[in-house]
Amino acid sequence: MRNYILFCTCLAAASAAASPDSVQQRIHSAPFGRAGDQSVQIFTLTNARGIEARVMTYGATLVSLQTPDRQGHLKNIILGFDTLQPYLDGVPYFGATVGRFANRIAHGRFTLDGKSYQLALNNGANSLHGGNRGFDKRVWQAQPIDTPAGAALRLTYMSPAGEEGYPGELKAQVTYRLNDDDSLAIDYEATTLAPTPVNLTNHAYFNLTGDPGQSILGHVLTINADRFAPVDATLIPTGELRPVAGTPFDFQQPRVVGSRIGDEDEQLRIGRGYDHYWVLNKKDSASLTLAAVLTDPGSGRVVEVRTTQPGVQFYSGNFLDGKPVGSGSAFKHRTGLCLETQHFPDSPNQPAFPSTILRPGQLYTQKTLLIFRAS
């Protein structure tokens, strides 16, 4: 049975400064099954215009996201499942919060303050997205909160020292806030008891048609970046930051995703399509700046991505192959694409990349904002 968390007097008082619409903001919670001996909850956040985000405590995962097309019809624009079991059986990070370190770390090895660390290897010779059991496969503690801008859900996970080989106990927090201005804010925070690399992101696969059977190759994408990071055969950045101008990686103007994906290009061949990191054009490192704009010309749905992070991994769903994932349905090749705002991949081994080391006493904060509209 659904447990309705109504905003009673105490919460109404907390949001006294809110617009009249804010009383309609709400969060519902419901049981979503069990992961081992832990129960999993799913929360439904709704905004004043009916946009709906569902988030579960397993992996602090965005399970679905309903936004209107140009006629106002709501449809789910991310890949996901209605039940927990497929996630437990193993899906490629659908909607999950990825950590402790998103993207790859070469050979799962790094040296920090003179000490070497060996992480779990779960992607050939490399460590990917936090290892065998990263933050996407942990049950987070959830706390619904009301804010003047919209209903929010704060999720917290304590990652013990040594988990997946990472040093230091890390407290990670992600807050999803669905705003009445038709945007979803994803705020990350972390603190640590010992120095550790940290790189958190969300791994939603977008398909703005609302039909997961359709390809994303007709979507139109803009990326606010004039450089990208070429990779070696194992998808580790070579260290070069290459200008996108004159290459199929140039999305500075709106481009159809599929228009150059089959071009004869060494980097597209290595990535089996787009699976690369774009370095955002930023005036100052901490500002919330435009990362990308994704449009589905058919439905008119648009998602604009802004972030405080220095870059975005654009992954065109190349490894989705039509085989059932988890125990759920099949997602065909390139029926979802990810825009993972994050720090540079393999930073702990790349001295020229900005540091991702968090030390005791420091607060890690990042923010990504998804803005929804229809054109």
Ligand code: BGC
């Ligand atoms: C990576 C891909 C990987 C996918 C799913 C993306 O972030 O860049 O190489 O296949 O995640 O694991």
